[in-house]
Amino acid sequence: MALSPEEIQRRLERLLPTVQKPGRYTGGELNQVVKNWDETPLRVLLAFPDIYDLGMSNLGLAILYDGLNRQPDMLAERAYSPWPDMEAAMRAAGLPLYSLETKHPAADFDILGISLPYESLYTNALNLLDLAGIPLLSRDRGESQPLILAGGHAAFNPEPMADFVDAFAIGEGEELILDVARCVRDWKESGHARPHLLRSLAKIWGVYVPSLYRVGYRKDGTVAEIEALAPEAALPVTKRIVPELPPPPTRFIVPYIDVTHNRVPMEITRGCTRGCRFCQAGMITRPVRERPVGEVIDALEEALACTGYEEVAFLSLSSSDYSHILELVREVSRRFAGRHLNLSLPSLRIDSFSVELMDLLQGEARRGGFTLAPEAATERMRQLINKPVSTEQVLSTAREIYAHGWHTLKLYFMIGHPSERLEDVQAIADLSKAVLAVGQKVIGKRAKVHAGVSTFVPKPHTPFQWVPCDTTDQIEAKQSLLKRQLRGPGFKLSWTDPKETMLEAWLSRGDRRLGAVILEAWQRGAKFDAWQEHFRFDVWQEAFTAASLEPSFYTHRERPIDEMLPWDHIQAGVRKAFLSEDYLWSLEGRTRLDCRERCYACGILPRFASLRRAHPGEVWQCPEVRSPARQASESMSLTVRG
Ligand code: SF4
Numbered sequence: 001m002a003l004s005p006e007e008i009q010r011r012l013e014r015l016l017p018t019v020q021k022p023g024r025y026t027g028g029e030l031n032q033v034v035k036n037w038d039e040t041p042l043r044v045l046l047a048f049p050d051i052y053d054l055g056m057s058n059l060g061l062a063i064l065y066d067g068l069n070r071q072p073d074m075l076a077e078r079a080y081s082p083w084p085d086m087e088a089a090m091r092a093a094g095l096p097l098y099s100l101e102t103k104h105p106a107a108d109f110d111i112l113g114i115s116l117p118y119e120s121l122y123t124n125a126l127n128l129l130d131l132a133g134i135p136l137l138s139r140d141r142g143e144s145q146p147l148i149l150a151g152g153h154a155a156f157n158p159e160p161m162a163d164f165v166d167a168f169a170i171g172e173g174e175e176l177i178l179d180v181a182r183c184v185r186d187w188k189e190s191g192h193a194r195p196h197l198l199r200s201l202a203k204i205w206g207v208y209v210p211s212l213y214r215v216g217y218r219k220d221g222t223v224a225e226i227e228a229l230a231p232e233a234a235l236p237v238t239k240r241i242v243p244e245l246p247p248p249p250t251r252f253i254v255p256y257i258d259v260t261h262n263r264v265p266m267e268i269t270r271g272c273t274r275g276c277r278f279c280q281a282g283m284i285t286r287p288v289r290e291r292p293v294g295e296v297i298d299a300l301e302e303a304l305a306c307t308g309y310e311e312v313a314f315l316s317l318s319s320s321d322y323s324h325i326l327e328l329v330r331e332v333s334r335r336f337a338g339r340h341l342n343l344s345l346p347s348l349r350i351d352s353f354s355v356e357l358m359d360l361l362q363g364e365a366r367r368g369g370f371t372l373a374p375e376a377a378t379e380r381m382r383q384l385i386n387k388p389v390s391t392e393q394v395l396s397t398a399r400e401i402y403a404h405g406w407h408t409l410k411l412y413f414m415i416g417h418p419s420e421r422l423e424d425v426q427a428i429a430d431l432s433k434a435v436l437a438v439g440q441k442v443i444g445k446r447a448k449v450h451a452g453v454s455t456f457v458p459k460p461h462t463p464f465q466w467v468p469c470d471t472t473d474q475i476e477a478k479q480s481l482l483k484r485q486l487r488g489p490g491f492k493l494s495w496t497d498p499k500e501t502m503l504e505a506w507l508s509r510g511d512r513r514l515g516a517v518i519l520e521a522w523q524r525g526a527k528f529d530a531w532q533e534h535f536r537f538d539v540w541q542e543a544f545t546a547a548s549l550e551p552s553f554y555t556h557r558e559r560p561i562d563e564m565l566p567w568d569h570i571q572a573g574v575r576k577a578f579l580s581e582d583y584l585w586s587l588e589g590r591t592r593l594d595c596r597e598r599c600y601a602c603g604i605l606p607r608f609a610s611l612r613r614a615h616p617g618e619v620w621q622c623p624e625v626r627s628p629a630r631q632a633s634e635s636m637s638l639t640v641r642g
Contacts (some may be wrong), residue, residue, distance in 0.1 A: 005103040008095060012103070015089040023257035024052035025086060027078075027100030030254040031306060033065070034101050035075040042074045042185040044177075045099055045109040045146070049116070049124035050530065052080040056253065057261040059315065060152065061115055064177050066249035074181050077101040077109075081124050082131070084528070090131065097132040106132035109146050110184050113177070114165075116152040119507035120500070120530035122161055123522040125150070129164070136519065138166050138211055143194050147184055147201075151176075155208075156239075156284050157460040157567040160507050162210035163515035166198065170570055171206045171239030171284075172270075174246050179204045202232040206240025208570065209233065215512050215566070221553055223511060223564045236571040239284070241608060243615045245270060245291050250303040263311035263344065264303040268296055268328065272317040273595040273621055274349070276375070277386045277586055278414065280459035281317055283579075284572045286604045287612075288596070288621035293324045297331050304341070311342040319345040320357065321594070323618075329360040348372070358404050369450060370401045373412035377427035381417055383589045386582075391431065398435045402442040409435060409449055415478045416456035416470040416501075418586070425478045428453065429485035436490050450492040453482055455501040459508055461572040463582035466559040469505040472498040499537040503529055505555040506540075511566035514554075516547040575603030596621045 003011075016022040037043070046065055048055030055061065061078070068076035077099035082090055090096075097106040106112055112132065114125050126136055129148070135141050138148065150161060151169030158168040169176050180201060187197040202209040212233035216224040228235050248266060255262075271288035272281070300312055312332075316322055325345075332343060345361065348371070374394050376382045382389060398409055413428045432451045439447025455475050458464045470478075475498040486493040507514065520543035528534035544551045559565070561580045568576070578601070582592070592600055599605070605612060605622055612625045 002105050002108060003094075003096065005098075008098050008103040008105065011093045011095050012098075015086075015093055015095070019086045019089055020083060021053075021257055023255070024080065025082065025100070026256070027103075029256060031251045032078075032101055032253050033069040033076070035069065037075070037102055037104065040073065040075045041188070042111075042181050043104075043109045044068055044074065044076045044111040044113055044181060045079055045106050046076055046113045047079040047097075047106070047115070047128055048081070049114060049121040049128055050081050050528070051083055052255070053257070053259045055080045055115075056255050056259045057265070058115060058117070059265045059267065060117070060173065062249050062252060062265070064113065064173055065253075066251065067174055067246075068177060068181065071178065071181070073185065074178075077104070079106055079128070081128060081528075084534075087127075087131065097128055107134055107146060110188065111181065112146040112148050113169075114148065114150045116150050116154040116161070118152075118530070119154050119160070119504050120535075121154075122507060122518050123526045123529055125161070126164060126518065126522045127527050137163055139163075141166070141194070147180075147197065149177075149180060153281060153284065154508070156280070156570060156572055157508060157510070158208055158210060158570065159215070159512040159566045160510040160514035160518060162512045163519070165210065167201045168208040168210070169206060169240070170208050170237055171572075172241050174242050176204065176206045176240045180207065199230055199232045202230065202234070205238065208237040210512075213569065217511075217513075221550075223566050223568075225564070226569045236569045238571040238607065239573055241287075241573075241611070243289075243611045244619050245289050247295065248291070248299045248303075250299050251306045252303060252309075254307050254309070261313065262309065263313050263342075264300065264307060264309050265313050265315055266296060266300055266303070267291065267315045268319065268322050268325075269316040271621070272321070274318060274321070275386050275582070275592050275595060275600075277384070277463040277582060278375070278417065278456055278459075279317075280462050283461050283574050285317065286573055286602065286622075287608070289619060290323060290621070293328050293331060296328060297335060300332070301335070304336075304339075310340060311344060313344040313346060315346065318349050320348045320354075323621075326354070326357060326360070329357060333360060346371070355400055358400055369408035369410045370406040371410040371412065372397060372401075374431070375412065375414050376417060376424065377413065377431040378424050380589065381420060381424050381427075383591050384419065384586050385417055386586065386591050388591045391434075394431065395434060395438055398438050399442060402439040402447055407439075407443065407446045407448055409439060409447075411435060411449060411451050413451060413453045414456045415453055415482075416475060418464060418467045420470075420478075422478070422481065425481050426485075429482055432486055432491070440490070445489070448490050448492070450494070451482070451486055453479070453493065453495045455496050455498065457501060457505045457508055460565065460567045461570075461574065461579070463579045463586060465509070465565065465579065466561060466563075466583060468558050469501075469555045471556055472502060475501060497532060497535070500529075500532070500535055502537070502551070502555065503535070503540060506544075506551050509566070510554050513547070513549060517543045517549060520546045571607070573602075573604045573607045578602045599623050 065076045068074045148166045150165045155168045198209045212230045214227045218224045269290045271285045436449040524539045526539045609625045
């Protein structure tokens, strides 16, 4: 029998003194929303499959929490993965996954919404379901169990998690979550069986119900066909977008304990027009929509008053590309003068970053490190990835940064780009040394360079979705070179474990058969895969063997352009033909400018023409649409049976 909230609270109080950081598990923070459980017909538990400390900084969940709780007939509460000490204590005490706000068991909610921003959370998502006492496989769930909804960037290839998730939210969630919640509420009132709910959900724009599709494979393991099994199941499933960014949340929950980011996260733009070929976020979040300066400032004023935070992060994929960035930072300086507000602008681009902005930031920003992301160090590689900044630009920007008082410059690079050679990796070391030399010339020995070198993983819906990923041997050879070269005073080097890169690479371009691997890995003890101390590569290898699948099939194989990809039935708005053309351009060293200067017809406009027509002007950074446009249709060899 399910435990009552009172009983959960009683058991919790007994075990909290025995675990690390009990503040993760109590709830009761400033600005949490507690609604009347019995009088609210639709209840959603929003879960982040990693610890509270990380999940509390997730803006997407904060937006959904705010949006749902604004509805009179809905409530949203929160849950996070317990750290292993707490999980062991919970299992020993018979305590299920519960909500922080009212301590109701997760299984008592109507919807369990799981955030999947990246692939290494998949086993933790299974662990949450298990802790909640909810069957892991979608097909085993009955009428009384919550709907398992998942969304986030990783959901743009939902197939590896298709067996476990009842419905995926593809794209932006602000409006979609309300449509799903209303659909579940109506279904509850109707008394229909669960399959009826799934078919109703499939009719909602942006919802993908995997059990309503069948995937066929060829003998060589590639996908042969994706078939819709019900008339309600769209082919393709087009991502959801909001035509304009809705007002941002301001009543952020303030944790009792130190979390990853203790600050107001304020989104200033969504989408990116730069077209870096490795960047999935840049492709799947188009079109670019900006928030007016006045709205940002007013919301910031309210958020600071509601939370007491002393730092704001203006979030965007490329903050310095926000059309009104100077105006915004000037206005922040004016409105919040003397209030010691720290301003953080993550994701500044080298080529759109001005000395005036640096001057303004100097007054407002914390004197921590300053981050630039050249991503590659030779002109050839930068052209290939479509980030065509020159080495001179990097050095002159570095000179200005040191001259404006920063001591540490963080440089983000990626190794493993397609066709990369060791000389391209050597160039990363050379450029880092050149930047340090520039810094030393300006501020002497106080100058520091922190080179953060991650490894490229080809992602779905990008121009590089067809390319092979480096093997662990290749990655290790490149990392050894950098470790040899970037040592000594002034340097700090960090890198990604090649085995963790392999996991990300397997899962991000995997097909539906990987569900068996994920389940097997979890059963063999895999969880917290994003944490180096918990990640167990051997378990994943065993899981592949048990499922009779070859991991390198998913990673080290060049995929032909005409191969049907496991995510071809998910439409992110950018046409597959545009992606393949861009891939061919990369091989020829051809670059594309910022598409605000020239539209490259990526597919966004025909796909969302009516929305654009209804929202003319500067709301979007894409050209306006005046005449009725034809709806773009991908030529996909998919079959529909209804
Ligand atoms: S439609 Fe044109 S302007 Fe809009 S995102 Fe695509 S290429 Fe850029």
